[in-house]
Amino acid sequence: MSSTSPDGDFSDPRPFSLADLPIRDDLRGLTPYGAPELKVKVALNVNENTHPIPEAVARSIIEALATQLLTVNRYPDREFPALRDSLASYLGHGLTRENIWAANGSNEVLQQILQAFGGPGRSVLGFPPTYSMHSIIAAGTGTEWIAGERDAGYEISPQTAVDWVTRTDPDLVFFCSPNNPTGTAITLDTIAAAYDATDKIVVVDEAYAEFGLAGDPTALSLLPGRDRLIVTRTMSKAFAFAGARLGYLAAAPAISDALRLVRLPYHLSALTQAAAVAALAHAPEMLAMVDDIKRQRDRIEDALRELGYTPFPSASNFVLFGGVPDSHELFEQLLERDIIIRDLGIPGHLRVSAGTEDETTAFLDAMRDLTPSR
Numbered sequence: 305m306s307s308t309s310p311d312g313d314f315s316d317p318r319p320f321s322l323a324d325l326p327i328r329d330d331l332r333g334l335t336p337y338g339a340p341e342l343k344v345k346v347a348l349n350v351n352e353n354t355h356p357i358p359e360a361v362a363r364s365i366i367e368a369l370a371t372q373l374l375t376v377n378r379y380p381d382r383e384f385p386a387l388r389d390s391l392a393s394y395l396g397h398g399l400t401r402e403n404i405w406a407a408n409g410s411n412e413v414l415q416q417i418l419q420a421f422g423g424p425g426r427s428v429l430g431f432p433p434t435y436s437m438h439s440i441i442a443a444g445t446g447t448e449w450i451a452g453e454r455d456a457g458y459e460i461s462p463q464t465a466v467d468w469v470t471r472t473d474p475d476l477v478f479f480c481s482p483n484n485p486t487g488t489a490i491t492l493d494t495i496a497a498a499y500d501a502t503d504k505i506v507v508v509d510e511a512y513a514e515f516g517l518a519g520d521p522t523a524l525s526l527l528p529g530r531d532r533l534i535v536t537r538t539m540s541k542a543f544a545f546a547g548a549r550l551g552y553l554a555a556a557p558a559i560s561d562a563l564r565l566v567r568l569p570y571h572l573s574a575l576t577q578a579a580a581v582a583a584l585a586h587a588p589e590m591l592a593m594v595d596d597i598k599r600q601r602d603r604i605e606d607a608l609r610e611l612g613y614t615p616f617p618s619a620s621n622f623v624l625f626g627g628v629p630d631s632h633e634l635f636e637q638l639l640e641r642d643i644i645i646r647d648l649g650i651p652g653h654l655r656v657s658a659g660t661e662d663e664t665t666a667f668l669d670a671m672r673d674l675t676p677s678r
């Protein structure tokens with residue numbers, strides 16, 4: 305036991321670190337989610353919506369919060385019916401309140417899914433390179449992470465998905481479409497084939513769904529008749545609501561019943577619920593920026609291709625590009641110019657989020673400067 309003096313002096317000559325704690329064996333040596341949080345003028349590293357929410361919408365959210373504040377002495381509504389109604393009508397596809405569940409970001413939704421359907425002795429199959437939080441949440445819930453392999457161009461054909469599901473027999477299958485960090489979408493055929501190949505849970509993380517082409521297929525259309533399929537969404541990206549923390553899912557009603565067993569009581573604050581309902585009432589204005597973001601994304605793709613890089617076609621608000629001789633060096637050179645993008649440790653590749661028009665211009669100008677003509 306280390307001793308502290310009564311007045312709380314923690315100066316101990318012996319450094320005490322994480323490694324000294326009696327932490328779970330399966331967490332030893334792991335690293336936490338670690339996107340750098342640097343104060344940089346042009347931040348294009350975590351796929352945030354770079355456009356602030358319109359002022360008129362902000363005002364209406366503030367009014368909703370002000371009203372809600374008068375009753376925060378009480379616990380919030382555990383079942384958040386108003387928010388689930390708003391989310392269901394936003395999604396359409398014939399969904400109702402019973403099909404919707406929400407939490408503090410889709411990361412929490414994913415965690416609840418793994419708490420209910422994964423856990424020690426169970427496994428989840430994913431297809432890297434993919435959203436780093438999928439394997440981190442698996443680790444946090446003691447669920448074994450199985451890394452499947454993609455086809456060329458980061459695609460996953462129905463056959464590839466079925467082969468991996470059959471071979472590894474996981475308790476859950478995680479897809480991410482459009483996929484972070486590659487920007488590539490998978491077909492509904494792949495999801496349907498994976499679903500038919502298992503009697504377990506299949507999750508499709510559609511965090512970037514709103515950035516696809518109009519009429520792009522969404523796994524929401526697969527939900528009827530598929531009671532083990534879960535589609536997760538978030539207000540963090542298209543809705544410019546990352547700081548408010550609101551993620552959700554659409555699935556058969558029984559899925560929410562499973563998550564009710566693991567969620568903390570009153571997990572969604574009354575203020576979060578009120579803010580999200582108010583924002584959803586302004587969905588068209590909130591989503592008006594999405595078209596501009598898509599324009600900036602297309603600009604990035606075109607300009608990087610012209611410069612000789614190999615951007616992957618993106619259905620999201622970011623672009624992964626290859627053909628970088630030294631990705632670490634280019635990352636640092638951009639940082640020196642007050643621009644941060646993302647180095648995901650994929651050799652020769654970097655990822656950049658679409659910015660406002662000015663931010664995107666700053667990034668592309670810097671790239672022109674930093675790219676030797678070839």
Ligand SMILES: *Cc1c(COP(=O)(O)O)cnc(C)c1O
Nearest residue numbers: 409410411435484511538540551
């Ligand atoms: C950004 C992102 C999320 C969003 O997580 P929140 O907790 O809702 O902010 C979820 N999935 C993927 C693939 C993402 O890139």
